[in-house]
Amino acid sequence: MDRVSVVVTTKNEARNIGACLASIAAQDYPREALEVIVVDNGSTDATKAIAREYTDLVFDKGPERSAQRNFGMLEVATGAYVMFLDADMILSRTVVRRCVAALAGGGHVALHIPEIVLGADFFPSVRRFERSFYDGTVIDGARIIKKDVFAAVGGFDTALTGPEDWDLDKKLKGLGSIGLLSRYDFDAVDAYVANLPPDGIPGALVAFEERSGLDTPLLFHNEAAFDLVRYLKKKTYYTGSAEAYIAKWTGKNPDDPDIRRQYGAAYRFFGVFVEQGRYRRLLSHPGKACGMYFLRFLVGVLFLARKARQARA
Template sequence: MVRVSVVVTTKNEAANIGHCLASVAAQDFPGEALEIIVVDNGSTDDTKAIARTFTDLVFDQGPERSAQRNYGMLDVATGDYVMFLDADMILSRTVVRRCVELLDAAGHVALHIPEIVLGADYFPSVRRFERSFYDGTVIDGVRIIAKHAFAAVGGFDTSLTGPEDWDLDKKLKGIGTIGLLSRYDFDAVDAYVSHLPREGFLDALTGFENRSGLDVPLLFHNEAAFHLGRYLKKKTYYTGSAEAYIAKWTREDPDIARQYGAVYRFFGVFIEQGRYRRLLSHPGKAFGMYFLRFLVGALFLARRTRQAPSA
């Protein structure tokens, strides 16, 4: 029987970890073949206590999420496939099973999983809209990987913080193919999650395939408590390793050119493969998306300017 290890990294995530692990435990995948691993980083709240109600495999490791993930996925995991999640993520019920089915059938070494940002307010809905354009592109990042492939490429590069997901994708592409688990109708999914209550939404998400009438496996990311300042601070922090990542692969690399090129990041990814229709049909969300992209881009350029050596 194929075995899957799901690794969740945490630090003071008591408000989220219960929902995340409950969604993993609720998968329609044989329980004896599903391993839940939590790798904490010195939480001072009830994160670990809550995690232990779902699994005995709770560990401490640091200093960053890449080291936590590598520890859980390489040193602890016993699965044929390893999946990594953040504590504020929730899986719909069929994700793990369908990932395994596709990986086995297609022979991919890893899969991207469509990620739906939660929240009914304006900016969470804008983030949900923006994220819908990235599935399966060079802006996306894998979530489930054949363990032998993850080990073969050495896991995450712990010297990078931010672009380590992109770096992992590039290493995996060197030894195999990466697939996309599923595609979905944005308007239908957007309408469903926009009407969820702020509390008590877990069943609506774990049971998404049945309750929504849309038989699509999805990963939900809880960004409902959006705060512009925190969002920009997080984005700025994760651009800190950008130059090291670019130097590792060089600016001539086609993926790098897209990931850090203004033309692709501001226009190409939103219009290719007919996506421009979605862009044009949601002008309000498109405006908010470009507002956020402009702020993030301006902060990135400002940081590069500050770090540039003086003449």
């Protein structure tokens, strides 16, 4: 049985880390073949203490998540496959097993895993709707990778903060294809997560396939406590490396198709939401669509404002 190393990066995540690690421990994959690594970045809360309840492999590393991930995935991990998660993510029970099966038999070097944003309020539901369009596109990012391939491309570019996932995907595609673990019925999943009771949510997500009746392995991302100002600050922070990322790849190909889609208004505002029949989902949820475009507009304005400031500097 191939070993899988799951690397979780943390910083003051005492509220979330327990549920994340519990979902890894609950995987229907042989425990002896599952290695859990937590790479912390100077937490001052109980994050590391909670993490040590699940694994002895708890380390300190900074300054950013790319360096944390590289440390865990390149220097510590012993698995044939490496997966990286944020502390506020929860895996449904079959994700690891199905990822290994897909990578072992599908010819891919890495996989995108469908990511479901949690939360019953309006903006979390809008974020869940928006995220559903990105699976398997250039807006997505691989979550599990063959270890030898990850090492061959040098891991994450630690000079980038924000687009490092996209950068990694582009490097991986130079050695092989990236697959999509699964596809799902948005309306069914949306209804399931929106109606979860406040108590017992982690268990309900781990047991998603059994309780929902949907045979679909998924990754759940907890954005229930959505704050618009914090969301926009985070998005602005992560656009800081955009110019470096764009220059890196357009220097090799001035008309790089991935860059054109990732940063071009035509694709980010329209193309990704209508291609491959996705326009049907867009039209069937006008309220969520309006909320999504409102957020996309704000993020776009902040991105352009940042570019303008950089041009004046």
